Amino acid sequence: MKYPTLYKWHVWLGWLIGVPLIIWTLSGLFMVISPIEDVRGEHLRTEPAAITPVQPVAPLLEGRAVEKLSLEQRSTGPVWIIRYKDGGERRADPATGRLLPNPGAAEIRALAESYYSGKSPISSIRLYPAEREPLELRRGRPAWQVALADDTNLYLDAESGSLLAVRTPQWRVFDFMWGLHIMDLQTREDTSHPILIGFAALSLLSLLMAFWLLIARQKRKSASRAPR
Numbered sequence: 200m201k202y203p204t205l206y207k208w209h210v211w212l213g214w215l216i217g218v219p220l221i222i223w224t225l226s227g228l229f230m231v232i233s234p235i236e237d238v239r240g241e242h243l244r245t246e247p248a249a250i251t252p253v254q255p256v257a258p259l260l261e262g263r264a265v266e267k268l269s270l271e272q273r274s275t276g277p278v279w280i281i282r283y284k285d286g287g288e289r290r291a292d293p294a295t296g297r298l299l300p301n302p303g304a305a306e307i308r309a310l311a312e313s314y315y316s317g318k319s320p321i322s323s324i325r326l327y328p329a330e331r332e333p334l335e336l337r338r339g340r341p342a343w344q345v346a347l348a349d350d351t352n353l354y355l356d357a358e359s360g361s362l363l364a365v366r367t368p369q370w371r372v373f374d375f376m377w378g379l380h381i382m383d384l385q386t387r388e389d390t391s392h393p394i395l396i397g398f399a400a401l402s403l404l405s406l407l408m409a410f411w412l413l414i415a416r417q418k419r420k421s422a423s424r425a426p427r
Contacts, residue, residue: 206412212405219382219398226380230373238373240365243351245316248272255279258291259298273360274313280359286339288359302360304343311345311353314362319349326357335366335374337388 236242250272258268264284270293271280278299279291290299302310304324311321323346329339333352336342341357354363378387382395 208408212401212408216398216402216405220402222379222382226376229376230380233369233373238367238370240351240367240370243315243317243365243367244362245314251277253277253293255293256296258289258293258296261298263287271361274309280361282359288340288356288361290359301358302343302355307343307345307355307360310355310360310362311343314355315347315353317347317349317351319347319351322346322348334387335371336364337386338363 250270253276255270255277258279258281260281265281266284267280267282269280269282270277272278277293279293279296281289281291283289290302291297292299304326307324308321311324323344325344325346327333327336327342327344329341332338332340332342333344335352336344336354338354340363342363343355343357345353345355347353350368352366354366355361356363374387375384378384381387381390382398383389383392
C-alpha cells in the first residue's frame with residue numbers, strides 16, 4: 200500500500216476509533232483513581248466477631264449434597280451456614296443441628312444493622328427473587344435489599360441471611376464506568392463480544408499503521424537529507 204493511501208486509511212480509522220479510545224481511557228482512569236476497597240464499601244462493614252465457644256452438633260442435611268459448611272457468628276450467636284451443590288442455602292442451629300427457617304423482614308433488619316458500621320438509617324426493606332434481582336447485585340441469589348437513607352444498599356441472602364454485597368453511590372458510578380469500558384451496559388459482565396473485539400482489533404490496526412507511517416516518514420526524511 201502506498202504512503203498517501205495508508206495515511207488516508209489511518210485518518211479514517213482514527214475518526215472511527217476516537218470515541219471508543221476516549222471512553223476506554225476515561226473509564227479506565229476513573230476506575231483506578233479510587234481504591235477498590237472504598238468502591239466495595241469495605242469501610243461500611245463491621246469486623247467479623249469471634250465465634251462464641253460452642254460444641255456444635257452436625258446439621259441435618261436432608262439428603263442434599265453439600266458444597267460448603269461453615270460456622271459463622273451472628274448477632275444472636277453462632278449458626279451453621281449450609282451451601283448446597285444445587286445452589287441453595289440454609290441455616291442450622293449448632294446446638295441441636297436443627298434447620299432454621301429463612302429469615303423474615305424483622306430478622307433481616309437486625310442482621311443488616313449488625314453488618315453495617317455506618318450511621319445512615321434504614322429507609323426500606325424489600326425481598327427480590329433470584330430471577331428478578333437488581334442489576335447492581337448480579338449474584339443469582341434470592342436476596343433482601345436493605346436501602347439506607349444515604350442511597351447505600353445492603354443485600355442479604357434470603358435463605359441464609361449472609362451479607363452478599365454493599366452497593367454505594369460510588370460503586371454504581373464505578374459499575375457504569377466498567378460497563379462503558381467493556382461496552383456492555385446491559386449486563387456489565389460480557390467481556391468477549393463482537394463490538395468490543397472489533398473496536399479493539401481496529402485500535403490495534405490503527406496503532407500498527409501509525410508505527411508504520413512513522414517509520415516510513417523517518418526513512419523519507421533520511422533519504423531527503425542524504426548527500427547526492
